Amino acid sequence: MISRNYFLKNNSAKILPLLAKVAFVYIILFEFILPANGILPKPSILIESVTSLFKHYNFLYAFGFTLSIIFFALLVGYFLIRIFRNTMLYFTRTFPTLISLLDTTKYFLMILLVFIFHFWFGNNIYGELFLAIIVVLGNLKIEYFKSANEVKQEYLDAAQSLNISESKKTNVIWKSVQPKLFSSLEFSHYSLWTLLIIYEYINGTNGIGSVFRLAIKYNDFSVVVLLILIISTSLWLSTLLLNSIRAKFFFWNS
Numbered sequence: 001m002i003s004r005n006y007f008l009k010n011n012s013a014k015i016l017p018l019l020a021k022v023a024f025v026y027i028i029l030f031e032f033i034l035p036a037n038g039i040l041p042k043p044s045i046l047i048e049s050v051t052s053l054f055k056h057y058n059f060l061y062a063f064g065f066t067l068s069i070i071f072f073a074l075l076v077g078y079f080l081i082r083i084f085r086n087t088m089l090y091f092t093r094t095f096p097t098l099i100s101l102l103d104t105t106k107y108f109l110m111i112l113l114v115f116i117f118h119f120w121f122g123n124n125i126y127g128e129l130f131l132a133i134i135v136v137l138g139n140l141k142i143e144y145f146k147s148a149n150e151v152k153q154e155y156l157d158a159a160q161s162l163n164i165s166e167s168k169k170t171n172v173i174w175k176s177v178q179p180k181l182f183s184s185l186e187f188s189h190y191s192l193w194t195l196l197i198i199y200e201y202i203n204g205t206n207g208i209g210s211v212f213r214l215a216i217k218y219n220d221f222s223v224v225v226l227l228i229l230i231i232s233t234s235l236w237l238s239t240l241l242l243n244s245i246r247a248k249f250f251f252w253n254s
Contacts, residue, residue: 041222046229049222057211057223066200066207067234069132070192074185077136081144081181086170092145110135110191114199123203132196136188143184147177182250186242193235 041049053059081088113131121127200209208231215223 041225045222046226049220049226052220053211053223053226057214059208059211062206062208062211063230063234065205066196066209069129069196069207070189073129073132073136073192074188076133077140077188078181078185080137081140082174085144085174088141088144089148089170089173092148110195111198114195114202117199118203121203123205125205127203128196128199128205128207131199132192135191135195136185139184139188139191140181143180144177147180148173179246179250179252182242182246186239186246189238189242190235193231197231 113134117127117131121130196207197209197212199205200207201213202209204210204213208227212224212227214220215227
């Protein structure tokens with residue numbers, strides 16, 4: 001749970017007053033001053049669209065669907081890396097050039113996987129889940145390979161001087177790279193929101209992207225704007241949650 005003290009220590013305490021001012025200007029400008037326009041809907045119309053969003057677009061199910069896939073993929077990706085960390089460490093030592101090869105992935109756009117998976121799975125939900133896990137695993141794998149070779153030498157020297165077993169040495173390395181792996185999870189979290197919404201929009205799976213698809217199909221501009229506001233708020237709250245987990249469980253410097 002996000003504590004009040006943690007909330008105040010983050011930029012959220014500074015952002016909220018700014019957002020309140022923007023909301024006030026928006027209400028005054030678009031509700032009372034400007035006539036009906038195609039730029040932004042009136043605040044009163046947005047409020048009316050909330051009922052429509054839940055009643056006609058089945059938003060609650062769609063939101064839960066997308067959010068569940070995102071966090072399930074983050075958990076599965078992290079624990080798979082944890083389970084196979086020793087095997088991966090062996091490969092980094094045996095094939096040191098592997099890291100240079102993995103760097104080439106920065107020239108590949110993840111969004112291209114959406115189109116590939118469209119032909120492989122269509123609107124099957126397993127395709128979306130598999131895609132999310134692949135993205136998380138890919139980011140974690142690259143970060144693990146890099147971080148494992150950048151562990152501070154004093155940690156390894158201390159382990160060697162204590163004459164501990166090889167398995168415990170790998171635990172020292174794992175403990176050292178955990179904060180960076182969690183940073184990779186945070187990056188994947190941002191990526192998945194974008195990637196999965198696009199995937200759902202294209203393939204018509206039961207997620208937030210499908211709600212966007214329906215709203216655009218019916219030219220329901222107020223619902224589109226409302227969706228953007230809800231997603232932005234959800235992304236902000238999810239980020240606060242992840243930052244809180246980092247502060248509690250991965251607070252040390254690698």
